[in-house]
Amino acid sequence: MPAVYSVNGPRRVIMEKVKEILLEHSLCDRCLGRLFASYGLGLSNALRGRALKTALAMQIHKEIMEGNTEEIEHLRKIAENGGRVFDELARRYVGYVTHKKCEICNGHLDSLLGKLALRAYNELSKYEGKSFLVGVKKGSQIALKERRIAELYGLTSWESVAREVKREVGKRLQSLTDMNPDFRYPDLIIVIDLDLRKVFVEPTPLHLLGSYVKLGRFITQMLWIGKKGRNYSFSVEESVRKILPLFKGEDLLFHASGREDADARMLGDGRPLILEVKRPVKRSVKFSKIEEKASSPPWVLLKIDKVVKPEYVRRIKSDVKRKIYRAIVISYDGFDEEDIYKIKESFSNRVISQKTPRRVLRRRKDIVRFRKVYEVDGMLLHKNIAEFIIHCDGGLYVKELIHGDEGRTTPSFAEMLNKALEVAFLDVLKHEEFEVASTS
Ligand SMILES: [Zn+2]
CATH class of the missing domain: 3.30.70.3190 (Alpha-Beta Plaits)
Incomplete structure (x- = not known):
């Protein structure tokens, strides 16, 4: 621990750092607040940054009133870098100052958050889903710039812009939709590109656990076409692929627990399988409707039992039954x-x-x-x-x-x-x- 922590306490250290940074760098409230995100509870970064600037303005005012004239020159620089909070004070002691744009976000982050949330909302509404996860593409210009300043001043308490964007966009989406965030099994993944200011939505695959009964013979499990054409005219896979339009999905993967020979029937309760629908637009389709569509009586009958998590694909394939x-x-x-x-x-x-x-x-x-x-x-x-x-x-x-x-x-x-x-x-x-x- 540096001695300054034990002698002056962290409060002093925070204000010294804020002053040091604002003497050199122009930062908006939000970007300054993010650099000290670990301190203060229940504050947004914008409010935190505004509070730090306000406290700094008070401290400088006090020093000037006590006759510390050196602070007047500091005030001029800080007022240029810190924005409106310092205007009144600057007008009294140094006159009119022009504000510089935020070095990290160019002053756009505040409005960008609103725009990104709206774009995400528009993209989300194209798909059916109950939960979402917000991700931010790494290596944006904002992320690089904020890291440079945090490292320059040895800050350990900062929050990345990616985290702030994820949280802020997530909060707004929650209030705009009836969806909830889900970090492990989201239905929809939102990816934000801060440089391009674009939002992409990726629906996660839907996994349906069920089973098939094959009442006919000379039907293969998978659709398989060799160099000389196909040996059998029908497959279980072709039968179940017919469900794809119900979900408006992009592709369908067929995971079965083993397979029988083409000339063997699969009777009884059937063979377990998982149908994986890729990029589904719709997710809530009645099982009875899926079964009807996927079955090709009298040869292939499909039954759907439940929606399962993706890891069951591995289990269904590896289990020796x-x-x-x-x-x-x-x-x-x-x-x-x-x-x-x-x-x-x-x-x-x-x-x-x-x-x-x-x-x-x-x-x-x-x-x-x-x-x-x-x-x-x-x-x-x-x-x-x-x-x-x-x-x-x-x-x-x-x-x-x-x-x-x-x-x-x-x-x-x-x-x-x-x-x-x-x-x-x-x-x-x-x-x-x-x-x-x-x-x-
Ligand atoms: Zn900023």
């Missing part, structure tokens, strides 16, 4: 009851080792992974056809579990029965619940 599958399996050698019994016995709580299946090797790394089969139930439907209900970890390649993929998956049903097996149909019957807290 247990699944229940139904497989219709063909054996040209024929099945008997003994085979069904053997499968049930052998695949109770069994760890399966799987090398990446040959059918996806082109797209994925060749690795070995381990997944568990918890329980298998089976039924003979025909001498060549059996049905199996398989409870297993998410991420298990079920077709390979059955036919063995030329020994790349082991143990497999085919290996166990020593028969060639073919999967005719596959359905996902259940995908474990994905539980999240709602944002509202």
Whole structure:
């Protein structure tokens, strides 16, 4: 601590600094107030700056009255730099002085705050939202200039112009709209460029948690078009993309918890997904309306449960869930009851080792992974056809579990029965619940 703090106390230090600064720099009330923003509660920076100037004028007046003539010359400079507060005093002792413009904001900041708030209000009203966050682009001329003065005078108690603009614009928006500030999950982000005096509004993405049921086969989850065109004529993604106009959004991202093969149906409660609407103009669309628009009966049905926070996207994608599958399996050698019994016995709580299946090797790394089969139930439907209900970890390649993929998956049903097996149909019957807290 400098000695001056303990000897004279901070009050003295403040006024000395104010005088030192105003002797050299012209500052408006607001920009001066900001340099001492830590002191005084319940004051705006404009009021704080005005108070400091008033106190300084009183101090100079006292010195002059006590015969300190040196102060008259100081008064002339300070009156030029400090503005109207000193006018009366200057007129008595030094005559008429011309005011210089604020060195930091050129005298514009006060009116600029009002204009920025109005522009922000106009931009905001183009979007639907309950909350906002105000941000200020870094590195503005005002910010650079105020930092230079703060550093020159070793000030530690100042507030940046960005902070003041954020607060002042935020306050005005709160009174103009029925929105509230939200620092973590705002619906709308306002970005202010102080140099350009422009306001941009960026709506944050809307995340809808739901699930889809795929009643048809030969439907891919994602829209995928290869070099030779598309293999399948429809996808779940195409079905749900139809919701975009409801939100007047710019784009839609589809985050699902895993995926089933194109030829497998997704039944039961469906597969959890999050639909992320980018730059939505509208946010409050009835779930029933979204569901109706996104579904393509009789093939794809969508259900929406709630609006969730963005971090759930990561969770929904990373969670390994247990699944229940139904497989219709063909054996040209024929099945008997003994085979069904053997499968049930052998695949109770069994760890399966799987090398990446040959059918996806082109797209994925060749690795070995381990997944568990918890329980298998089976039924003979025909001498060549059996049905199996398989409870297993998410991420298990079920077709390979059955036919063995030329020994790349082991143990497999085919290996166990020593028969060639073919999967005719596959359905996902259940995908474990994905539980999240709602944002509202
Ligand atoms: Zn200023």
